[in-house]
Structures are given as C-alpha cells and as structure tokens.
Amino acid sequence: MSQSAPVAIAAPALRGRRLVLCIVSLAVALVPVQLDALVAATALPTIAGELGGFAQLAWIATAYLLAMAVGTLVSGRLGDLxxxxxxxxSALLVFGTGSLLSGIAPSMGFLIAARAVQGLGxxxxxxxxxxxxxxxxPPERRAQYQGIVGAIAPVTMLLGPWAGGLVTDNLGWRWVFLLNLPLIAVALGGVVAFLRLPVQSVGGRVDVRGLVASTVTASAIVLAVTWGGNEYAWSSPQVLTAVVVAVAALAALVAAERRATHPVLPLDLFxxxxxxxxLVVLAVAMGVVLMSMTNYLPAYLELVQGRSAANSGLLLVPLLLPAIATAAVLxxxxxxxxxxxxxxIAGTVILAGAxxxxxxxxxxxxxxxxxxxxVVAGLGxxxxxxxxxxxxQNAAPASVxxxxxxxxxxxxxxxxxxGTGALGxxxxxxxxxxxxxxxDAATLTPAGVAALPEAAQQAVxxxxxxxxxxLFWVTAAISLVAVVAAVTLPRRTAVQPADSTAPAADRAVTA
Incomplete structure (x- = not known):
C-alpha cells in the first residue's frame, strides 16, 4: 500500500454558523443509516412473501450486522489516514449503492448481498x-454536539417502524430502500459544502494485516452471538467453530497491531x-441494557397489557422521548x-434502578x-x-x-x-x-393469544x-458492571491537544 497517506489531523475547531451548518449536514447524513435497519425490519414479512425466501429471512439482518461490524471498526483508522x-x-456512496441494489433486488440471495453492501456503508x-x-x-463542546447527533438514534426508533409500514403498504417494500437515495444526496451535498478539514501527508503503510484480522474477528464474533441460542445451540459445531475462528483471528490481530506503524486498532488506547x-460502559449500558429494553419491552406491552402492535414505534415513546430530552440538556x-x-455515573445508576x-x-x-x-430508564x-x-475521543491523540x-x-x-442473542x-x-x-410458543403473537380461551390467555x-x-432481573445484574465501571472512572482525564500528531505506535495514551 501507499507509503504516504493524507490524514485529517490537527483540525481547527469550527465556530459559529459554519460549525452549525457542518453539524446539521453530519446529522442529516446519519438519518438514512439509522432509519434503514428499523424501516427494513417492518418490511421483512412482505419481502419474504414476494421473493420466496422465508428460510433465509434472518440473513437479511445478519448480513447487514456482519458488514456493519466490519465497517465500524476499520473505517476509523482509514479516516485517520x-x-x-x-x-x-465514500461511505455514503457505498451505502447509497447498497440501497439501490436492495431496491432492485430480483432474488433473496441478491438482496442479502446488497444488504451486506449497505451494512458496510x-x-x-x-x-x-x-x-x-x-x-x-472544540473539546469542551464535543459532548454537546455529539449529543445532538446521538439524539437522532431514538428519534429514528420512534419513526422507523411507522415509516416502514407506511412505505411498504403504500409504495411497496422496494421503496423502503430507494427512498434512502434522496436523503443521501442531500447529505453528500452538505458534507461537500461544509465539512472542510486540513489534510496532511504522513508516512507509513496502511495496516492491511490488521484490517483483515479485524474483519475476520468481527465477523466471527457477530456470527457466534447471532447464531448462538437462536439458529443453533451454543454447543453446536457452527457456534463453536465461529468462536474458535474469533479467538484465532483476535490473536492474529494483536500480533499484527504490535508491529503496525498505523494500526487499525491502536493497542496503546487500552x-x-x-x-x-x-468502553465497558458502552458495551453494557448502551449495548446489552438498551437492546434488552427496545427488543423485549414491546413483547410485554403487546402480550401482557394488550397494546396494539400496529404502531409499534409508539410503544417506546415513554422511554425514548425522555432520553432525547436528557441528551439535549446534558x-x-x-x-x-x-x-x-x-x-x-448518574446515568448508569438510574438505568440500573430502572x-x-x-x-x-x-x-x-x-x-x-x-x-x-x-421514563426513568430514558433519563438514564x-x-x-x-x-x-x-x-x-478526548483521551486519544488527535491522530487516532x-x-x-x-x-x-x-x-x-x-x-x-x-445482548440481543443471550437475553433473547x-x-x-x-x-x-x-x-x-x-x-405453543410460536403462537405468541397478539392475534394468536387473542384466539385462545380466556383462561389460556391469562396463563400466557x-x-x-x-x-x-x-429478563430484567438479569439485565439489572449486568447493569451493575456499568455502574462499577462508571464509578471507577478517573476524576480527571487529560484531553489530548489538537496537535497530537504522532502515530499511536509512537506514543502512549495517558489518562
């Protein structure tokens, strides 16, 4: 690979109107990405019926998740370089290409491949x-602007299922993907017009070994947790093979990153x-706990309290609206x-209590x-x-x-x-x-329960x-890990200066 790569580093913080326009453009770019998974989930039964691939239905989501894991991990370092x-x-163009291919997919296999392209993007x-x-x-304002961008996620959780059902019923499932294209066009225009970063050439090779090893590691881990307890037993050859591959690839990744000049996963971060x-707080609170609530609360609300599934996005309004408001204020x-x-600390404690x-x-x-x-959970x-x-971000040098x-x-x-697999x-x-x-557990749908005798309904x-x-007692126990991690965070962390341009391999992260 190239010996010299341009890297956006030491970027001066924008101010005033230009910063606002840049943040708005970035927020718009995130909308189709966040909406896509939820909107597509609503259309899955219709897609299976038309393309005749019900047995492969799970792979529409699995392929997207696998590719997204790869794209999430490797793009960070590529952006640094x-x-x-x-x-x-480039990422928006890849996502747009995947959206277009998904919208014109003639078969289930083609759609699965297109969804992988989408997930990568x-x-x-x-x-x-x-x-x-x-x-x-600027570092002192990062949390504010990251909070604005981060608030898009719960908004899309509210709108996604409703929008997916509306589009599927009135325009057809293909438009679930094709309607991403105008949003992507607007986002591209904003990024081109307002996102200006200085580019500086630095020596070093692209970490190809790290990219390959991290890709295999991510794919194997996601496959193991997606298959385990769902498609296959945790002790099945398929799951065990995925675990073995993940461990071997992780070992290869660590070995590669120790030698790389510009590692895709800088070990100094750790x-x-x-x-x-x-990272522990992220994995537990915003990973395991959040998914337990968004995936399994609707089942309780629909099957126990008899809420309508027609507007499934509205079931979580008491959770998501306080979350949006809290993120904006904090x-x-x-x-x-x-x-x-x-x-x-406050968030993890409140979440554990919820x-x-x-x-x-x-x-x-x-x-x-x-x-x-x-509401309590949303505040956390x-x-x-x-x-x-x-x-x-603040603890890492600007170059990484x-x-x-x-x-x-x-x-x-x-x-x-x-969390989705294990808690499921x-x-x-x-x-x-x-x-x-x-x-039969397979009859546990609102319509299926309603068809049972009254005594059986009550038992269900x-x-x-x-x-x-x-489920939530287990989740509460797991959430205590996040509480402990939050309480033991250092009281003060030195924010790395904007001119920290040395590669991670040449300097340790101090925090």
Whole structure:
C-alpha cells in the first residue's frame, strides 16, 4: 500500500454558523443509516412473501450486522489516514449503492448481498461521522454536539417502524430502500459544502494485516452471538467453530497491531483506564441494557397489557422521548471531564434502578406504571448517548481519534449483538417454562393469544410477565458492571491537544 497517506489531523475547531451548518449536514447524513435497519425490519414479512425466501429471512439482518461490524471498526483508522471528509463521502456512496441494489433486488440471495453492501456503508458512515464531529468541535463542546447527533438514534426508533409500514403498504417494500437515495444526496451535498478539514501527508503503510484480522474477528464474533441460542445451540459445531475462528483471528490481530506503524486498532488506547472503563460502559449500558429494553419491552406491552402492535414505534415513546430530552440538556452541561464522568455515573445508576423497577412488573401492573418505569430508564439512557464516546475521543491523540471512535462503536455494537442473542435466550426459556400445556410458543403473537380461551390467555399473560421479570432481573445484574465501571472512572482525564500528531505506535495514551 501507499507509503504516504493524507490524514485529517490537527483540525481547527469550527465556530459559529459554519460549525452549525457542518453539524446539521453530519446529522442529516446519519438519518438514512439509522432509519434503514428499523424501516427494513417492518418490511421483512412482505419481502419474504414476494421473493420466496422465508428460510433465509434472518440473513437479511445478519448480513447487514456482519458488514456493519466490519465497517465500524476499520473505517476509523482509514479516516485517520486518508481524511475524514473523503472517507465519509465514500461511505455514503457505498451505502447509497447498497440501497439501490436492495431496491432492485430480483432474488433473496441478491438482496442479502446488497444488504451486506449497505451494512458496510452504514458502519463506515457512523464511525467516520462521529469522528468528524470530534474534528470540527472544540473539546469542551464535543459532548454537546455529539449529543445532538446521538439524539437522532431514538428519534429514528420512534419513526422507523411507522415509516416502514407506511412505505411498504403504500409504495411497496422496494421503496423502503430507494427512498434512502434522496436523503443521501442531500447529505453528500452538505458534507461537500461544509465539512472542510486540513489534510496532511504522513508516512507509513496502511495496516492491511490488521484490517483483515479485524474483519475476520468481527465477523466471527457477530456470527457466534447471532447464531448462538437462536439458529443453533451454543454447543453446536457452527457456534463453536465461529468462536474458535474469533479467538484465532483476535490473536492474529494483536500480533499484527504490535508491529503496525498505523494500526487499525491502536493497542496503546487500552493503556488508558479512562478508555477501557468507558468502553465497558458502552458495551453494557448502551449495548446489552438498551437492546434488552427496545427488543423485549414491546413483547410485554403487546402480550401482557394488550397494546396494539400496529404502531409499534409508539410503544417506546415513554422511554425514548425522555432520553432525547436528557441528551439535549446534558450536552450543553457536559463541557468538562468531571461533568461527563458525573453524567455517566448518574446515568448508569438510574438505568440500573430502572431495570429493577421493570423486573417487578407482573401481569397486573397498570400501563401508567410501566410508562413511568420507562421514563426513568430514558433519563438514564439519555445521560449516556454520547458521553462515553466523548471520553474515549478526548483521551486519544488527535491522530487516532478515528480509530478510537471506531473501537467505541464496535464495542457498543458487539454488546448490542451479544445482548440481543443471550437475553433473547433467557427470555424465551423463562416464558417457555411458564406456558401452560398445549400452548405453543410460536403462537405468541397478539392475534394468536387473542384466539385462545380466556383462561389460556391469562396463563400466557402471566408466563410472559414472568419471563420479562426474569429478563430484567438479569439485565439489572449486568447493569451493575456499568455502574462499577462508571464509578471507577478517573476524576480527571487529560484531553489530548489538537496537535497530537504522532502515530499511536509512537506514543502512549495517558489518562
């Protein structure tokens, strides 16, 4: 690879109107990426019916998740080397190409491949975009602007399922993907017009070995946690093979990064206690716990409390609106490491308490009480939307901000994937043990439950409530790990100066 690569480093913080326009452009670029997974999920049954690939349905999501893991991790370092602006434009073009191919897919196999292209572009876009915010915003304002960008995620959680159903019913499922194209065009225009970063040439080779090893590691880990307990047993040859490949690839990755001049995963980052603890908070709180709530709360609300699934995005409004508001308010307040640490501690404690409250729900818990518990959880989540990522960025030298951001995004996504699979198994097992004889778990849909005799309906409601309680007690226990990590964060972390241009291999991260 090239001996000299341009890298956007020592970027002067933008001010005033130019900074606002740049942040707006980056936020617009994130919208189609965040919306896509949720909108597409709504259209999956229709897609399976038209393309005749119901048995392959899970791979539409799995291929996207695998490719996104790869894009998330490797794009951070590539952005450090070749410049954030150029890589973000390339990432949006990759995502747009995947959207176009998905919209015209003639078969299930073609669609799965197209979704992999989309996922690669999505992972690249997310990491590069978050790193670009760190480039253009002054360190004391990073949390504020990262919070604004981070608030897009819960907004899309609200709008995604509703928008997906609306588009699928009125325009057809292909437009779920094709409507990404005008949004991408607007985002590209904004990035080209307003994102200006200085480019400086630095010596060194692209870390090809690290890129390959990290790709294999990410793919194997995501496959293991996606397959385990869902498609295959955890002790199955498929899952065990994926685990073995992941371990071997991880060992190869560590060996490669120790020798690389510009490693895709700078090992020096892990010398910082701040970075390691912030990554733990991300994986647990914003990965495992968040996914347990967004994936399994709707099951309780629909099957126990009889909420309508027609507007599934509205079921989580009490959770997501407080999260958005909290992120916006704290973003203006968290201007120092001390304040960011305080916000993370408060967020993890509140979130753990919310898990305990949710674990106490039964088949007779009224809707207003469940809504109040969701509000508490939303307050905790809002305090941590971007704060741990900002800590990681501030603790890293400017030359590896992209790699640090990619690492943070990868850890968060890995926690989410692992949480979805492992907690799904806990929930399904707990519900299955409580179901009355003669009731098949496959009938646990609102329509299927409604067709049962009244006595059986009540038994199902109690079984699902018991399963939800077990799930959230486990989640509460896991969330204590995030609380401990937050409390043990250093009280002060030295923010690396903007002219920290030395490669990570040549300097240690101190925090």
């Amino acid at each position: 070749f410049g954030r602006r150029a890589l973000l434009i 999505a992972g690249m876009t997310f990491t590069t975009l978050i790193a670009a915010v760190a480039d253009v915003a 010398r910082s206690r701040t970075v390691v603890l912030a 973003g203006r307040w968290t201007t120092t490491t001390v304040r960011i640490r305080a916000a993370i 898990c305990v409250l949710l674990a106490t729900m039964s088949a007779t818990t009224p809707g207003w009480q469940t809504g109040a518990y969701q 989540l809002g305090a941590m939307f971007m704060s741990p990522t900002v800590l990681v 901000v992209g790699a640090a951001t990619g690492t943070a995004g990868f850890v968060r996504m890995l926690g989410a994937a692992a 198994s806990v929930f399904a097992h707990a519900v299955g043990n409580q179901l009355p004889a003669g009731v 409601r109690e079984a699902v409530a018991a399963g939800s309680s077990t």
